[in-house]
Amino acid sequence: xxxxxxxxxxxxxxxxxxxxxxxxxxxxxxxxxxxxxxxxxxxxxxxxxxxxxxxxxxxxxxxxxxxxxxxxxxxxxxxxxxxxxxxxxxxxxxxxxxxxxxxxxxxxxxxxxxxxxxxxxxxxxxxxxxxxxxxxxxxxxxxxxxxxxxxxxxxxxxxxxxxxxxxxxxxxxxxxxxxxxxxxxxxxxxxxxxxxxxxxxxxxxxxxxxxxxxxxxxxxxxxxxxxxxxxxxxxxxxxxxxxxxxxxxxxxxxxxxxxxxxxxxxxxxxxxx
Numbered sequence: 597x598x599x600x601x602x603x604x605x606x607x608x609x610x611x612x613x614x615x616x617x618x619x620x621x622x623x624x625x626x627x628x629x630x631x632x633x634x635x636x637x638x639x640x641x642x643x644x645x646x647x648x649x650x651x652x653x654x655x656x657x658x659x660x661x662x663x664x665x666x667x668x669x670x671x672x673x674x675x676x677x678x679x680x681x682x683x684x685x686x687x688x689x690x691x692x693x694x695x696x697x698x699x700x701x702x703x704x705x706x707x708x709x710x711x712x713x714x715x716x717x718x719x720x721x722x723x724x725x726x727x728x729x730x731x732x733x734x735x736x737x738x739x740x741x742x743x744x745x746x747x748x749x750x751x752x753x754x755x756x757x758x759x760x761x762x763x764x765x766x767x768x769x770x771x772x773x774x775x776x777x778x779x780x781x782x783x784x785x786x787x788x789x790x791x792x793x794x795x796x797x798x799x800x801x802x803x804x805x806x807x808x809x810x811x812x813x814x815x816x817x818x819x820x821x822x823x824x825x826x827x828x829x830x831x832x833x834x835x836x837x838x839x840x841x842x843x844x845x846x847x848x849x850x851x852x853x854x855x856x857x858x859x860x861x862x863x864x865x866x867x868x869x
Contacts, residue, residue, distance in 0.1 A: 625738030627688035715831030824848025
């Protein structure tokens with residue numbers, strides 16, 4: 597006999613979701629989410645995920661589900677699923693979209709789980725396109741441009757795409773934050789971007805490791821001054837970049853080591869009882 601298939605729960609407002617519950621969400625675009633990795637039923641940066649959901653809900657819906665409710669929903673999904681998993685929490689308006697009534701009530705909360713992921717090993721090569729995300733500080737759904745530019749980049753022989761804004765500044769990549777290394781300090785691009793939860797974890801732990809960091813404008817014609825570059829998201833604290841557009845970048849293993857050390861320094865939280 598083969599092993600039983602692993603079950604990954606999907607909860608809607610703390611109750612197991614049915615197909616009828618999920619059908620209206622198939623094309624929903626007025627929503628936002630956060631994604632995290634669960635290891636040994638523990639998570640890192642929970643406060644960052646709660647703050648992201650709270651702040652985005654207030655901006656989109658003028659109200660937010662309580663942190664306690666979100667935490668309880670995440671805990672329930674973790675307890676129902678395996679030790680290691682990917683977990684996504686989506687907040688959306690039950691009134692739907694394309695109506696002024698959307699957001700008139702408390703947002704609904706969908707918690708979806710799936711197999712764990714550590715992201716690609718890399719190194720990656722990024723194409724460069726001019727693009728600015730709508731409401732860049734919100735991790736909202738329905739961003740077809742990300743997939744469009746990813747596919748275009750792959751067709752051109754790259755692995756993914758990085759975005760420059762109207763001022764020519766590098767800001768972020770499709771589903772990644774960008775970070776650079778000058779040999780001593782981590783440099784974060786100064787632009788209108790989505791500040792990722794992994795980025796937040798790394799930033800607050802670098803100081804404890806004695807590693808300096810700063811924000812500055814980063815332009816394509818100034819990339820040659822950096823000793824390395826990386827992308828990060830909820831999968832991983834760092835994947836090396838070897839090219840951004842036509843500019844080659846050194847892999848800088850000491851940079852990746854610093855990013856991973858910062859992530860490892862972040863304490864994890866057990867949510868199960």
